[in-house]
Amino acid sequence: MTIDRSTATAAAAAPVDLSPSERHGIFLYLGILIILLAFGGPSGGLIDIPISFFLKNRLHLTAHEVATFRLVAAIPLYLSFVFGFIRDMWNPLGMRDRGFMLSFGGITALLYVLCAFTPMTYATLLAAIVLLTASFLFVSSAQNGLTSVIGQQHAMTGQVSAVWNVFLSIPTVGALLIGGKLSGLLEEKDPDQALRILFLVGAAIMTLIALYALWKPAEVFDNIRVDHGTGRHPIEDMKRLVRHWPIYPAMLIWLLWNFAPGSTTPLQYHLQNSLHATDAQWGGWNAIFAASFIPTYIVYGLLCRKFPLKTLLVWGTVLAVPQMVPLLFIDTMTEALIAAVPIGLMGGLATGAYLDLIIRSCPRGMQGTTLMMSWSLYFVVSRFGDVLGTYLYDRYGGFTVCVIAITIVYALIFPSLLLVPKRLIATADGQAPDFAFGAPESESDAVK
DSSP: OOOOHHHHHHHHTSOOOOOHHHHHHHHHHHHHHHHHHHHHOTTSHHHHHHHHHIIIIISOOOHHHHHHHHHHHTHHHHTHHHHHHHHHHOOGGGOTHHHHHHHHHHHHHHHHHHHHTSOOOHHHHHHHHHHHHHHHHHHHHHHHHHHHHHHHHTTOHHHHHHHHHHHHHHHHHHHHHHHHHHHHHHTTSOHHHHHHHHHHHHHHHHHHHHHHTTOOOHHHHTTOOOSSOSSOOHHHHHHHHHTOTTHHHHHHHHHHHHHOTTTTHHHHHIIIIISOOOHHHHHHHHHHHHHTHHHHHHHHHHHTTTSOHHHHHHHHHHHHTTTTGGGGGOOSHHHHHHHHHHHHHHHHHHHHHHHHHHHHHOOTTOHHHHHHHHHHHHHHHHHHHHHHHHHHHHHHTSSHHHHHHHHHHHHTHHHHHTTSOGGGGSSOTTOOOSSOTTSOSSHHHHHO
16 A cells, blocks of 8 residues: 555645634734743844944944944844754754743843843953854744744744734834833943843843743644654755745845845934934834834734735735835924834835745745744845945935935835745635645746
């Protein structure tokens, strides 16, 4: 007796039908985890915003020097895919993703404490951020891998994308508001004391994450199946990843969407130098911008169940291309704060669709590698986009050239959509395709 391997694979990969209560339980578990990670990450707003102000206001670095610091400090982030690959290959403490959260959540907390009591100069601060980021990425890779596996295996990649983005935005808004206020408070203290407080806050949050890993809700972990067998060979898995065509257009679109030359350091200097924004107002602008994504994320979570991903990709991109144009019409900080609302609203649908596409594109058993690869790409292109935008800002003496550059880059997403495999985006959320997410669509796709 023989078994058709393709039939067996398809059966094994069939989505598990979950009840509404199980889905809500999964979303709540992931939401809490995402919120904790967003607050505890050294590259997140709660930590990153005060450090950027420390560099600007205490060390008196220029825009170019701040951008360079951020470029170097992000070296571990450029290698995020390595941490994702380790997540896919390793099972620490026999607990898989919870093992990463428990062990490296605790390690990162200890590193925060050590950094809190180390005198900070430019060099020591740079070393501290690099070390903290490297440890934190093991925890982040577990969350990324777990979230994408759940989305694929239950055919709810769009809902997972929406939930992921909403829960990520909530702490982002809070961190930006708190980060700006915290920067003002820390200005009144000795620099070493200020950073000590900041790092101890990070240590407390990472301790909570380690404790959170001890919880194992049945609706989350009892509905996950292992996508691979024993005896995996890393080289063969890497070859399988390289041959997996769907990831290439998904990553190209993600690259173009996050390049955005000038949207970070030049925008900060434009608002603070030209429009005289305070540190708190800069944090407020970013908070309003991030919060304005949330309504369209929620809308995406509803639309993804009614329309195929192809439709949402097209209309999301239509809205996204002119996203930064409102910045050309502001003359005061009040106008800038108002403009942050439509700018955020215009980007939410696209972000939800692009993340949905990446989750659908992950090869089975390598979800951690693929999702962390997307974050590697995000940090590489955003940091280098920041450097390019800073050059344009300094070279041409204004922010208008940055808006033009961003709009041109976004427009290039349209031809990139033509490269996406059609069957991958032909279904709406909840509709299982006639092939397993994460499998090559055809032999030709596997070798492209």
